[in-house]
Amino acid sequence: MTAKTEEQELDLTRAYEIAEEEYGKQGPIIRVLQKVQAEYGYIPPEYLPEMAEILEVPLAKIFGALTFYSQFYTSPRGKYIVKVCVGTACHVQGAKDILDRMKDELKVGAGETTEDMMFTLEPVACIGSCGLAPLCLINTETAANMTPAGMAGKIQAIVEKESAGVAEE
Amino acid sequence: MAEEKKGGTAVMDAPAAKSGGLSVMPKRYVPWPEGNEKPQIWIGMGTCGTAAGASALEEEIQAWLKEHGMEADIHPVGCVGMCHNEPLVDVQVKGRPRVSYKKVSSKNLAQILKEHLQDGSASKRAAFGQLINPDEKQEPYDGIPNFHEEPFFKNQVKIVMQRCGVIDYHSIDDYLATGGYDGLKKAVTMSSDEIIEEIKKSGLRGRGGAGFPTWMKWKFARDAEGDAKYMVCNADEGDPGAFMDRAVLEGDPHSLLEGMIIGAFAVGAQYGYIYCRAEYPLAIRILNQALDQAREKGFLGENILGTGFSYDIIIKEGAGAYVCGEEMALLNSIMGERGMPMIKPPFPATRGVWGKPTNINNVETFANIAEIVVNGGDWYAGWGSETTKGTKTFALTGKVKRPGLVEVPTGTTIRELVEDIGGGMTLKKVGFKAAQFGGPSGGCLPGEFMETGIDYESLNSGGAIMGSGGVVVLDEYNCMVDTARFFMEFTVDESCGKCTPCRDGTALMLQILERITHGEGRLEDIEKLEQISGFTKANSLCGLGQVAPNPVLTTLRYFRDEVVEHIVDKKCRAHSCDELIEYVVLEDKCTTCGLCKPPCPTDALEWEKKQTAFINHETCIRCKACVMACPFMAIK
Ligand SMILES: Cc1cc2nc3c(=O)[nH]c(=O)nc-3n(C[C@H](O)[C@H](O)[C@H](O)COP(=O)(O)O)c2cc1C
Numbered sequence: 001m002t003a004k005t006e007e008q009e010l011d012l013t014r015a016y017e018i019a020e021e022e023y024g025k026q027g028p029i030i031r032v033l034q035k036v037q038a039e040y041g042y043i044p045p046e047y048l049p050e051m052a053e054i055l056e057v058p059l060a061k062i063f064g065a066l067t068f069y070s071q072f073y074t075s076p077r078g079k080y081i082v083k084v085c086v087g088t089a090c091h092v093q094g095a096k097d098i099l100d101r102m103k104d105e106l107k108v109g110a111g112e113t114t115e116d117m118m119f120t121l122e123p124v125a126c127i128g129s130c131g132l133a134p135l136c137l138i139n140t141e142t143a144a145n146m147t148p149a150g151m152a153g154k155i156q157a158i159v160e161k162e163s164a165g166v167a168e169e
Numbered sequence: 170m171a172e173e174k175k176g177g178t179a180v181m182d183a184p185a186a187k188s189g190g191l192s193v194m195p196k197r198y199v200p201w202p203e204g205n206e207k208p209q210i211w212i213g214m215g216t217c218g219t220a221a222g223a224s225a226l227e228e229e230i231q232a233w234l235k236e237h238g239m240e241a242d243i244h245p246v247g248c249v250g251m252c253h254n255e256p257l258v259d260v261q262v263k264g265r266p267r268v269s270y271k272k273v274s275s276k277n278l279a280q281i282l283k284e285h286l287q288d289g290s291a292s293k294r295a296a297f298g299q300l301i302n303p304d305e306k307q308e309p310y311d312g313i314p315n316f317h318e319e320p321f322f323k324n325q326v327k328i329v330m331q332r333c334g335v336i337d338y339h340s341i342d343d344y345l346a347t348g349g350y351d352g353l354k355k356a357v358t359m360s361s362d363e364i365i366e367e368i369k370k371s372g373l374r375g376r377g378g379a380g381f382p383t384w385m386k387w388k389f390a391r392d393a394e395g396d397a398k399y400m401v402c403n404a405d406e407g408d409p410g411a412f413m414d415r416a417v418l419e420g421d422p423h424s425l426l427e428g429m430i431i432g433a434f435a436v437g438a439q440y441g442y443i444y445c446r447a448e449y450p451l452a453i454r455i456l457n458q459a460l461d462q463a464r465e466k467g468f469l470g471e472n473i474l475g476t477g478f479s480y481d482i483i484i485k486e487g488a489g490a491y492v493c494g495e496e497m498a499l500l501n502s503i504m505g506e507r508g509m510p511m512i513k514p515p516f517p518a519t520r521g522v523w524g525k526p527t528n529i530n531n532v533e534t535f536a537n538i539a540e541i542v543v544n545g546g547d548w549y550a551g552w553g554s555e556t557t558k559g560t561k562t563f564a565l566t567g568k569v570k571r572p573g574l575v576e577v578p579t580g581t582t583i584r585e586l587v588e589d590i591g592g593g594m595t596l597k598k599v600g601f602k603a604a605q606f607g608g609p610s611g612g613c614l615p616g617e618f619m620e621t622g623i624d625y626e627s628l629n630s631g632g633a634i635m636g637s638g639g640v641v642v643l644d645e646y647n648c649m650v651d652t653a654r655f656f657m658e659f660t661v662d663e664s665c666g667k668c669t670p671c672r673d674g675t676a677l678m679l680q681i682l683e684r685i686t687h688g689e690g691r692l693e694d695i696e697k698l699e700q701i702s703g704f705t706k707a708n709s710l711c712g713l714g715q716v717a718p719n720p721v722l723t724t725l726r727y728f729r730d731e732v733v734e735h736i737v738d739k740k741c742r743a744h745s746c747d748e749l750i751e752y753v754v755l756e757d758k759c760t761t762c763g764l765c766k767p768p769c770p771t772d773a774l775e776w777e778k779k780q781t782a783f784i785n786h787e788t789c790i791r792c793k794a795c796v797m798a799c800p801f802m803a804i805k
Contacts, residue, residue: 068508070488091409130252131573144222
């Protein structure tokens with residue numbers, strides 16, 4: 001477990017390679033951003049000017065696409081992404097209460113990450129399993145028919161597991 | 170409160186015809202694998218099955234088999250639509266029907282496997298149906314209903330979903346064994362005109378929402394001039410509360426591919442894209458595998474089925490933007506840009522991806538095509554209402570007992586959907602209030618529409634739209650103002666901002682709705698909402714803004730009382746708007762048990778032994794802790 005790493009210069013070599021691989025292909029912007037994010041977990045803003053140069057497209061265009069889509073992130077995210085589905089079916093079954101409880105529990109707002117980089121809270125539109133509403137996701141693990149207390153319990157369990165892990169080191 | 174909403178004034182025409190005539194629904198059975206003696210087990214492993222715990226089940230089944238020295242073939246299947254009974258497991262032994270078990274968990278799994286695989290019977294308690302394949306000699310089990318007679322399935326007609334949950338989603342052989350690619354094999358012997366004519370006869374209309382006749386779109390694309398053409402599938406399925414496309418993508422990916430290939434053949438397209446939302450990672454994995462399989466078997470790629478016709482498909486993954494479901498925005502997104510809509514014309518049929526003629530259809534539209542080609546347009550038109558032929562899948566969710574994916578002939582009434590298939594309301598004592606059709610661009614229809622046959626026209630005349638087919642059932646605990654506010658919030662988030670009417674109109678409406686739900690509304694707000702709605706509808710650039718006011722308008726039309734009540738009486742009858750709730754203890758229901766007292770964080774709840782509890786409104790923070798704690802629903 002790395003508790004807190006020192007601020008260090010991010011190695012962007014792989015990101016540059018990705019842009020070079022896509023250079024000259026049709027409509028590369030979204031694809032490059034998706035690949036870079038898959039590699040780094042987010043898109044480092046300092047990468048964008050270089051990306052524009054490699055792809056020979058205006059920086060404004062890249063920035064335009066980046067800010068348009070909700071699934072691109074420009075800062076690092078937590079180890080656990082807590083997604084609370086706020087789609088229609090989940091909404092009418094009380095998703096708001098779950099989201100509010102999560103905000104209290106994690107002491108962050110929607111879309112924010114806890115200071116220890118452990119949790120990111122993310123309300124999401126429909127995950128497409130509405131029959132099991134309300135629904136939450138912790139990373140890729142789905143929690144069906146959730147309640148505020150049920151989710152709080154899951155968060156607590158993770159916190160305990162993580163602090164036990166730190167203690168062991 | 171719950172006044173009877175049956176009867177009432179019928180605002181629309183009588184239910185439309187929906188009988189199948191002489192048309193027969195295709196029932197699909199996976200044939201027993203030749204020369205195989207091992208039991209076959211199918212686990213519902215779509216996104217929803219997995220969410221309900223199916224992956225753990227697979228391990229437990231493996232462990233059980235090992236422990237008992239047995240072997241079996243285990244297959245993942247997509248979603249049959251029975252969300253309320255997940256996780257589902259099917260078991261079949263040679264010479265007997267395939268039996269479907271519901272709500273399988275580590276508690277009852279061992280019992281099911283023992284009875285089925287060791288005792289040679291079927292576990293009646295957990296089984297809900299058996300699939301008796303008429304083509305094979307199978308000895309049925311006593312006391313287990315026929316799968317197709319199960320109440321949830323009995324009133325459904327499955328064309329699009331016929332293989333979902335039945336065939337192994339990794340297996341092209343299962344698809345081929347259940348009539349797969351017969352449509353393509355027939356189509357390549359037909360002329361483009363003949364194919365388009367069959368689609369025309371079928372009356373198929375786009376299932377993506379707008380309901381545009383599919384044959385006409387194909388004809389435009391075919392007649393457009395261009396050295397290259399594109400056949401694109403819209404698998405963005407952005408409407409919250411809709412997941413029918415996901416079921417097809419995961420459960421029967423080849424039916425989509427087959428429809429696209431037939432379409433490409435008919436319009437003369439060489440290239441294709443499937444634009445799939447990133448929230449569906451499993452669907453994308455399954456689709457990629459299906460593409461490889463189709464190429465390997467010669468259904469896709471160069472020289473398809475030896476005809477000289479070539480067509481190939483690439484998957485484009487979305488990046489989270491609802492408006493990308495709109496076709497022009499989708500094209501921009503495919504080209505790697507911001508997904509912004511554009512002024513039409515030019516339409517995609519003349520200038521689409523990379524400036525070439527492009528045809529875009531929805532997943533469900535494509536999934537109908539092969540069946541229409543095989544059985545003929547008249548067969549398909551045998552189902553449905555006067556104006557909308559065939560079937561439509563609906564994602565039935567909200568406050569019904571049996572939520573799930575259902576496929577019914579158009580013209581089926583809301584009552585049949587909610588009561589016969591959905592099993593009625595979740596809570597016996599809390600009545601039906603409205604059915605919300607079409608997601609953020611749709612509207613809420615109240616009880617007086619119960620007997621209305623559902624099709625594009627009837628929903629439109631009621632102020633809702635079919636949209637992609639999401640149906641959310643609301644009960645007396647759901648506030649209509651809050652529901653309108655919820656959808657408007659979604660639209661404000663998702664408006665791309667390109668045109669002012671949509672960007673500002675929706676934001677203004679949201680402001681007003683928020684004000685009303687906070688108890689700060691003014692009477693003139695109602696008129697203002699109507700004004701802004703009209704303006705936004707008339708002047709927005711794309712469908713997003715043109716239909717965004719629908720939820721507000723239907724709320725004002727059918728639930729005006731409730732809106733006025735929020736404004737004038739500062740009251741929310743559904744007890745949903747936090748600022749407007751005053752919880753009270755119902756004296757006739759309170760048993761004086763005192764269970765409500767300990768959870769109250771502010772001591773606003775006063776209770777003494779043998780006395781009815783009382784809530785002090787000065788200190789109550791409306792946290793609902795007492796409501797949750799009361800076993801007698803005595804606090805409202
Ligand atoms: C805001 C907006 C969102 C849309 N979202 C979708 C969608 O998620 N899936 C879809 O198939 N069609 C969607 N559509 C409709 C498409 O623009 C288009 O009409 C459809 O894909 C055409 O296919 P069809 O003729 O088979 O229905 C949307 C339209 C608008 C205006």
